[in-house]
Amino acid sequence: MSVIYILLAISILVAISFFIAFVVAVKSGQYDDSYTPSVRMLFEDELVKEKPKKISTNQKTNS
Amino acid sequence: MNELSMEHKTCFHCGLDATEADITFDEKPFCCNGCKTVYEIFSENDLTSYYDLQQAPGATPKDVEGKYNFLDNAKIVENLLEFNDDNTQIVSLYIPHIHCSSCIWVLENLHKLNPAVSSSMVNFGKKTARITYNAHELSLKNLVQLLSRIGYEPFISLDDYSVGKKNVDRSLIYKLGVAGFAFGNIMFLSFPEYFQVEEFWLEQFKHLFRWLMFAFSLPVVFYSAQDYFISAYKGLKSRILNIDVPIALGAAVLFIRSTAEIILDIGTGFFDSLAGLIFFLLLGKFFQQKTYSFLSFERDYKSYFPIGITKISADGDESSIQVYDIEKGDRLLIRNEELIPVDSILIKGKARIDYSFVTGESEAVSKKSGDKLYAGGKQVEGSIEIEVLKSVEQSYLTQLWSNDVFNKNKEDAFTTLTNAISKRFTVAILSIAFLATSYWLFTDSSKALNVFTAVLIIACPCAIALAAPFTLGNMLRIFGRQKFYAKNASVIEQLANINTIIFDKTGTITANKETAISYEGSQLSNAEEDFLKSTLRNSNHPLSRSLYTLLKENNIVPIENYEEHIGKGIEAQYNESFMKIGSAPFVGLQSDVKNLNTEVHVSTNNTYKGKFTFYNRYRKGLSKLFNQLKATYDLVILSGDNAGEQENLTKLLPAKTKLLFNQKPEDKLEYIKHHQNSGAKVLMVGDGLNDAGALAQSDVGIAISENVNVFSPACDAILDASNFNSLYYFIKASKSAITIIKWSFLLSLVYNSIGLYFAVTGQLAPVIAAILMPLSSISIVVFTTISTNLVGKKIQQKVEKT
Numbered sequence: 001m002s003v004i005y006i007l008l009a010i011s012i013l014v015a016i017s018f019f020i021a022f023v024v025a026v027k028s029g030q031y032d033d034s035y036t037p038s039v040r041m042l043f044e045d046e047l048v049k050e051k052p053k054k055i056s057t058n059q060k061t062n063s
Numbered sequence: 064m065n066e067l068s069m070e071h072k073t074c075f076h077c078g079l080d081a082t083e084a085d086i087t088f089d090e091k092p093f094c095c096n097g098c099k100t101v102y103e104i105f106s107e108n109d110l111t112s113y114y115d116l117q118q119a120p121g122a123t124p125k126d127v128e129g130k131y132n133f134l135d136n137a138k139i140v141e142n143l144l145e146f147n148d149d150n151t152q153i154v155s156l157y158i159p160h161i162h163c164s165s166c167i168w169v170l171e172n173l174h175k176l177n178p179a180v181s182s183s184m185v186n187f188g189k190k191t192a193r194i195t196y197n198a199h200e201l202s203l204k205n206l207v208q209l210l211s212r213i214g215y216e217p218f219i220s221l222d223d224y225s226v227g228k229k230n231v232d233r234s235l236i237y238k239l240g241v242a243g244f245a246f247g248n249i250m251f252l253s254f255p256e257y258f259q260v261e262e263f264w265l266e267q268f269k270h271l272f273r274w275l276m277f278a279f280s281l282p283v284v285f286y287s288a289q290d291y292f293i294s295a296y297k298g299l300k301s302r303i304l305n306i307d308v309p310i311a312l313g314a315a316v317l318f319i320r321s322t323a324e325i326i327l328d329i330g331t332g333f334f335d336s337l338a339g340l341i342f343f344l345l346l347g348k349f350f351q352q353k354t355y356s357f358l359s360f361e362r363d364y365k366s367y368f369p370i371g372i373t374k375i376s377a378d379g380d381e382s383s384i385q386v387y388d389i390e391k392g393d394r395l396l397i398r399n400e401e402l403i404p405v406d407s408i409l410i411k412g413k414a415r416i417d418y419s420f421v422t423g424e425s426e427a428v429s430k431k432s433g434d435k436l437y438a439g440g441k442q443v444e445g446s447i448e449i450e451v452l453k454s455v456e457q458s459y460l461t462q463l464w465s466n467d468v469f470n471k472n473k474e475d476a477f478t479t480l481t482n483a484i485s486k487r488f489t490v491a492i493l494s495i496a497f498l499a500t501s502y503w504l505f506t507d508s509s510k511a512l513n514v515f516t517a518v519l520i521i522a523c524p525c526a527i528a529l530a531a532p533f534t535l536g537n538m539l540r541i542f543g544r545q546k547f548y549a550k551n552a553s554v555i556e557q558l559a560n561i562n563t564i565i566f567d568k569t570g571t572i573t574a575n576k577e578t579a580i581s582y583e584g585s586q587l588s589n590a591e592e593d594f595l596k597s598t599l600r601n602s603n604h605p606l607s608r609s610l611y612t613l614l615k616e617n618n619i620v621p622i623e624n625y626e627e628h629i630g631k632g633i634e635a636q637y638n639e640s641f642m643k644i645g646s647a648p649f650v651g652l653q654s655d656v657k658n659l660n661t662e663v664h665v666s667t668n669n670t671y672k673g674k675f676t677f678y679n680r681y682r683k684g685l686s687k688l689f690n691q692l693k694a695t696y697d698l699v700i701l702s703g704d705n706a707g708e709q710e711n712l713t714k715l716l717p718a719k720t721k722l723l724f725n726q727k728p729e730d731k732l733e734y735i736k737h738h739q740n741s742g743a744k745v746l747m748v749g750d751g752l753n754d755a756g757a758l759a760q761s762d763v764g765i766a767i768s769e770n771v772n773v774f775s776p777a778c779d780a781i782l783d784a785s786n787f788n789s790l791y792y793f794i795k796a797s798k799s800a801i802t803i804i805k806w807s808f809l810l811s812l813v814y815n816s817i818g819l820y821f822a823v824t825g826q827l828a829p830v831i832a833a834i835l836m837p838l839s840s841i842s843i844v845v846f847t848t849i850s851t852n853l854v855g856k857k858i859q860q861k862v863e864k865t
């Protein structure tokens with residue numbers, strides 16, 4: 001049953017790593033603006049309409 | 064074209080009426096060349112998706128020629144930049160026009176318009192864009208001009224200058240995160256002992272589990288809960304039993320008793336209850352902390368003042384200097400629409416100064432050279448030259464801010480309902496604890512300490528402490544949806560307590576944009592009316608514009624020899640007749656009678672015709688609002704304006720309303736102070752900088768704003784002008800909120816009594832505490848949320864009706 005020590009250690013490590021992730025996220029300002037990102041993520045879809053024009057120029061430069 | 068112009072068209076760029084303008088580009092109608100230009104810029108740069116995301120999202124670009132010359136001054140630029148290194152510069156600009164997803168999109172694609180911009184990030188809530196650019200290729204001035212050209216003119220004021228780099232306070236989120244993290248983990252660790260008693264393996268490991276729980280509770284007590292300990296200590300020091308005293312006492316007892324239990328191997332302790340308690344309390348605090356990041360409640364004159372101004376040196380050179388560097392004796396150039404930042408003397412040019420910021424007087428005044436000009440006035444006609452009399456800080460307007468009221472924190476001075484209750488509550492709990500302990504000392508002394516700590520633990524007023532934050536926090540949100548933005552929760556509590564309401568006149572009970580006119584004099588013929596309207600059409604003067612829009616539809620005739628005499632009036636010719644419109648002396652009327660109202664006189668062919676008199680138009684439903692309020696509140700109108708409207712107001716408002724005119728900003732402040740000393744709880748409703756002192760002095764200061772994104776002086780709450788008539792319902796809802804809090808107190812007392820029964824009889828097991836404490840907290844949250852939402856629904860219906 002002493003395996004429980006290892007399990008406990010792992011579980012706490014996992015918990016703490018999530019906690020660190022949370023702190024890092026807060027620090028980077030993720031919680032400062034909770035609205036704009038929700039709009040920003042939709043932009044690419046809206047752009048599709050005029051993409052053909054741009055893709056052709058982009059592809060030329062890329063290849 | 065003709066058939067098209069018959070139907071109604073709206074500008075493709077900004078959505079305004081484009082029927083008359085008749086500008087078409089790319090088969091799309093535009094209301095003006097400015098909008099067309101923006102469209103051209105966007106279409107040339109593959110940015111037309113701007114119009115796909117939202118219909119007509121744009122704003123007409125304004126002429127900014129010369130306005131941003133102060134950005135040539137390296138010292139000013141340096142102070143505005145957030146980051147400045149060789150070829151990377153970062154600046155955060157406040158852009159009031161940001162209002163839709165198109166705005167976000169186009170601003171974040173700024174690099175397509177100018178490659179010197181490497182990235183831009185929009186914060187929609189704050190209406191700011193954080194732009195990274197290369198100053199070698201693009202100066203800040205050009206960047207600002209680029210933004211202005213596409214209709215996103217940033218607003219740069221003296222406020223940006225002195226604040227510097229702001230630090231965001233995120234400590235509450237951290238504390239909440241720590242408490243939540245520890246709460247979850249401690250719960251897992253404490254579960255086994257709740258369910259499996261005296262099982263072999265559990266006996267083996269329970270010590271480890273307990274010490275782990277202890278370890279997790281340390282950051283909760285010493286980090287997350289520190290505010291409660293600090294606040295309780297401060298409260299005790301100033302001999303106030305605030306709500307944090309019993310909370311801190313409960314948390315401390317929980318921690319000490321639990322630690323003692325595991326050290327002495329008596330039991331598991333109450334670590335889960337402890338962490339849960341702190342977690343729920345912080346959650347309440349977090350919920351209450353509803354902030355409207357796009358609003359500022361702390362604005363003073365700095366938010367209105369420009370950063371830089373044009374100085375004219377002795378040999379006539381113009382240079383930009385920052386406002387704080389202005390010295391006595393300097394010569395300054397004030398352009399059209401610029402604000403005069405210091406008290407000064409007019410040297411050159413015709414000044415027409417709009418003092419509405421300072422005095423609330425809506426009418427611009429004319430000044431001639433040699434006249435004294437006060438800081439805060441806005442030049443509205445052409446450029447002038449002035450000589451400085453006093454520096455910025457010593458000017459008449461800015462001195463208002465040296466008054467003590469601006470340094471007082473209203474929140475601190477106010478005893479909240481929670482704190483008022485907590486005083487009695489703490490006393491009661493302590494007496495119960497001592498009574499129960501002394502009883503057990505005589506019957507079974509081994510249990511005495513157990514009972515004493517158990518009472519303090521279970522009585523910890525978690526539910527009471529949560530009632531107000533959740534009720535008021537939710538109310539803040541409900542009000543926010545109805546365009547009434549309160550600074551914090553205590554504003555709602557104070558609003559429920561007021562007994563006197565004081566209104567400013569101009570801009571508060573009158574609508575800024577709307578005026579009514581009446582005509583006196585000899586009847587104008589149809590031809591003359593056409594002529595009048597056509598002449599007015601050419602003028603940009605505010606009075607001409609409002610007269611133009613107020614006159615009924617007329618035929619537009621081609622006029623000749625149009626001439627504008629600044630500060631006097633306009634004249635024009637049509638066929639053989641002449642027309643003069645303007646001040647009385649200008650049209651040739653000799654009269655010594657000083658009239659208080661705003662008038663425009665008209666003469667044709669040197670014969671005096673008559674005058675148009677402008678009246679304030681009061682907000683719709685004003686009488687109804689006053690009649691609703693008159694039963695409960697003392698009503699006063701304090702106006703900076705002259706008494707020209709007295710007669711009108713007496714007719715319109717209930718008889719008991721007090722009317723006071725010609726009130727200077729300090730007079731308003733003193734008036735409120737005087738009444739507060741005789742016990743009045745004052746709600747001040749105002750709009751301009753001239754009300755700033757009164758708003759700060761009053762118990763609750765509400766600023767009325769036609770556009771909440773633009774300006775409002777420092778205040779406790781901002782109310783959108785469109786919902787001004789619903790003021791009564793907001794006050795009523797605040798009162799309901801207080802009732803809800805009182806009911807929640809009652810509810811939590813029921814829980815406390817149940818808990819106290821277990822505590823006093825010495826049967827408080829950790830598992831009971833672990834169930835009872837979250838249960839009481841959650842039920843309070845549910846109760847307050849549901850009942851505030853019911854109140855919210857009611858006011859929504861009322862507001863929609865009015």
